[in-house]
Amino acid sequence: MAKQEFQTEVSQLLQLIIHSLYSHPEIFLRELISNSSDALDKLRHLTLTDETFKNLPFDPRIALGLDEEKSTLTIGDTGIGMNEEDLISHLGTIARSGTKNFLNQLSGDAKKDSNLIGQFGVGFYSAFMVADKIEVVSRKAGEELAWRWTSDGKSGFDIEPAERDVAGTTIILHLNDEGKQYANSWRLKEVVKKYSNHIAFPIFLTYEKSEWNAEEKKSDKVLTTEQVNAASALWRRSKSELTDEDYKELYKSISGDSNDPLFWFHTKAEGSLEYTTLFYIPSKAPLDLYQAEYKVGVKLYVKRVFILDDAKELLPQYLRFVRGIIDSEDLPLNVSREILQQNKVLTSIRTASVKKILTELKNISLNQPEKYLEFIQEYNRPLKEGLYGDYANREALLELIRFKSTAVEGLTSLADVKTRMQGEQKSIYYITGGSESLLRTSPLLEIYKKKGLEVLILDDEIDEIVFSGIEKYGEIDLKAVNKASTSEDLKDDSPEAKDEAEALKPLLEKLKATLGDRVKDVRASVRLADSPSCIVSDEEEPSLQMQQMLRAMGQKEIPLPKPTLEINPDHEIVKKLLARPDDAIAQDAAWMLFEQALLMEGVPLQDPAAFVQRLNRVLSLSV
Numbered sequence: 001m002a003k004q005e006f007q008t009e010v011s012q013l014l015q016l017i018i019h020s021l022y023s024h025p026e027i028f029l030r031e032l033i034s035n036s037s038d039a040l041d042k043l044r045h046l047t048l049t050d051e052t053f054k055n056l057p058f059d060p061r062i063a064l065g066l067d068e069e070k071s072t073l074t075i076g077d078t079g080i081g082m083n084e085e086d087l088i089s090h091l092g093t094i095a096r097s098g099t100k101n102f103l104n105q106l107s108g109d110a111k112k113d114s115n116l117i118g119q120f121g122v123g124f125y126s127a128f129m130v131a132d133k134i135e136v137v138s139r140k141a142g143e144e145l146a147w148r149w150t151s152d153g154k155s156g157f158d159i160e161p162a163e164r165d166v167a168g169t170t171i172i173l174h175l176n177d178e179g180k181q182y183a184n185s186w187r188l189k190e191v192v193k194k195y196s197n198h199i200a201f202p203i204f205l206t207y208e209k210s211e212w213n214a215e216e217k218k219s220d221k222v223l224t225t226e227q228v229n230a231a232s233a234l235w236r237r238s239k240s241e242l243t244d245e246d247y248k249e250l251y252k253s254i255s256g257d258s259n260d261p262l263f264w265f266h267t268k269a270e271g272s273l274e275y276t277t278l279f280y281i282p283s284k285a286p287l288d289l290y291q292a293e294y295k296v297g298v299k300l301y302v303k304r305v306f307i308l309d310d311a312k313e314l315l316p317q318y319l320r321f322v323r324g325i326i327d328s329e330d331l332p333l334n335v336s337r338e339i340l341q342q343n344k345v346l347t348s349i350r351t352a353s354v355k356k357i358l359t360e361l362k363n364i365s366l367n368q369p370e371k372y373l374e375f376i377q378e379y380n381r382p383l384k385e386g387l388y389g390d391y392a393n394r395e396a397l398l399e400l401i402r403f404k405s406t407a408v409e410g411l412t413s414l415a416d417v418k419t420r421m422q423g424e425q426k427s428i429y430y431i432t433g434g435s436e437s438l439l440r441t442s443p444l445l446e447i448y449k450k451k452g453l454e455v456l457i458l459d460d461e462i463d464e465i466v467f468s469g470i471e472k473y474g475e476i477d478l479k480a481v482n483k484a485s486t487s488e489d490l491k492d493d494s495p496e497a498k499d500e501a502e503a504l505k506p507l508l509e510k511l512k513a514t515l516g517d518r519v520k521d522v523r524a525s526v527r528l529a530d531s532p533s534c535i536v537s538d539e540e541e542p543s544l545q546m547q548q549m550l551r552a553m554g555q556k557e558i559p560l561p562k563p564t565l566e567i568n569p570d571h572e573i574v575k576k577l578l579a580r581p582d583d584a585i586a587q588d589a590a591w592m593l594f595e596q597a598l599l600m601e602g603v604p605l606q607d608p609a610a611f612v613q614r615l616n617r618v619l620s621l622s623v
Contacts, residue, residue, distance in 0.1 A: 031123025039079025041306035130179025525566030
């Protein structure tokens with residue numbers, strides 16, 4: 001017998017599970033049955049597509065065995081099984097289980113934390129919530145040797161040769177005091193129906209059933225085996241046959257989420273292509289949503305045969321939060337991830353599926369606005385990612401995304417913004433580049449507030465990248481207020497305004513000469529009402545915030561454009577500067593107009609010490 005230690009993170013995980021997550025222990029059975037179902041899926045796929053496995057017998061079943069006297073529970077399957085190397089890899093180390101991420105997400109709330117187990121693929125370890133010893137006997141399909149893995153969940157595990165008649169895995173749980181409630185046939189049936197009723201394989205429970213013996217007038221215990229789940233591919237049944245509870249049960253069994261989904265969309269397509277899709281929107285965003293190696297939530301079946309559950313080609317990345325099933329009649333059973341990337345059938349299914357999801361979301365936004373708001377709170381940002389890459393569905397996505405605004409509290413849609421546009425207003429305006437509080441107090445908004453024009457507040461980091469490439473919403477221009485060209489909408493062409501601009505030219509030239517190569521230009525502003533100055537970028541140039549992002553990403557060698565300084569002709573400081581000779585105080589004022597505009601945009605100063613010295617000189621004159 002070979003004694004081996006658990007990897008460090010697994011040891012930490014086991015201790016947390018054993019000591020902290022007892023408030024919701026029944027999920028251990030869901031996880032072990034799901035593992036058995038996955039093992040059966042994999043073997044069925046191989047027997048249909050791989051010559052090496054085609055002659056192997058395949059009798060798919062999951063068997064639960066109960067011994068109430070010994071307080072043991074057995075979960076067995078006839079799936080693909082594991083050899084010695086697999087047992088060490090899957091049960092003794094992190095492998096691909098996501099254990100580190102699981103540990104990072106733990107909050108200390110036992111009930112909440114237990115819900116993470118399925119989402120992070122650490123489900124096997126949940127069995128230690130109810131068992132003080134676990135034995136795993138497994139034989140890999142196509143191999144003769146079987147192996148026994150044994151552990152008490154504390155220091156490590158033992159592995160030794162064993163015997164098993166057919167391929168598959170049997171898990172024997174020696175139930176602890178907390179787990180003895182599951183040494184009960186009624187309780188086991190209840191948990192199976194709750195979590196695993198629609199697993200596509202039959203689940204049998206063998207237990208001692210009490211039956212009345214009329215002749216001897218006593219109750220006898222008879223060993224009984226019953227199928228305890230529906231074992232049907234629910235998604236292939238008609239929507240009219242299914243209840244909300246049916247859909248919710250299936251969602252929980254395929255997602256590992258103990259919460260109900262927000263929505264689901266069930267579609268059966270017939271014609272040149274035949275396929276069924278059942279998509280779910282989780283009520284909470286998956287925990288790995290913004291991780292590079294996110295877990296794919298959609299499983300691919302062909303004619304009810306499981307094919308893949310890790311193919312990122314099934315839906316675009318911005319819909320990675322969607323969970324569910326695609327079941328095709330037209331794909332080959334031996335389809336691989338590489339073939340999927342070039343497969344025209346899957347491309348058609350993917351295109352139609354995306355349109356279906358977006359259409360259904362739009363219907364919900366119109367008919368259930370409060371429910372849709374719950375969705376937006378979780379998934380507004382991923383939808384914005386779609387604007388960047390999914391050009392075919394950009395208009396649909398613009399309808400779905402919601403925005404903060406200067407005109408209303410909460411979130412609003414572009415469609416609603418359009419209805420609030422003023423008579424001669426030609427564009428929808430927005431501002432990007434910082435936190436919400438910073439943007440709402442930006443000098444760039446002053447004239448819009450004064451004129452009663454609505455401006456959208458785009459305070460998400462991704463907004464700077466995404467919306468710089470979107471010029472229109474339908475036939476209406478989308479314009480950033482921190483771009484120089486936006487001022488054309490506000491321009492005053494009256495003779496008085498032209499005279500005022502002409503009188504300001506000497507000051508503009510002095511300011512530009514003082515600031516030198518720190519600015520591209522200095523000009524009079526039509527967008528300021530109360531502040532003396534602001535900075536803007538040209539239409540095709542990155543904003544100052546975008547420049548900071550580029551630097552943060554290591555693109556230091558790229559030449560970055562200079563901003564344009566705009567000054568307010570009506571501000572008292574500007575009027576005084578216009579009448580002042582070109583002296584040291586005027587030069588200090590020029591730099592301070594520029595640097596305060598940078599600060600208002602959240603841009604750090606290149607030389608804070610010089611700024612403080614200029615500020616002190618100006619203060620000494622006014623005190």
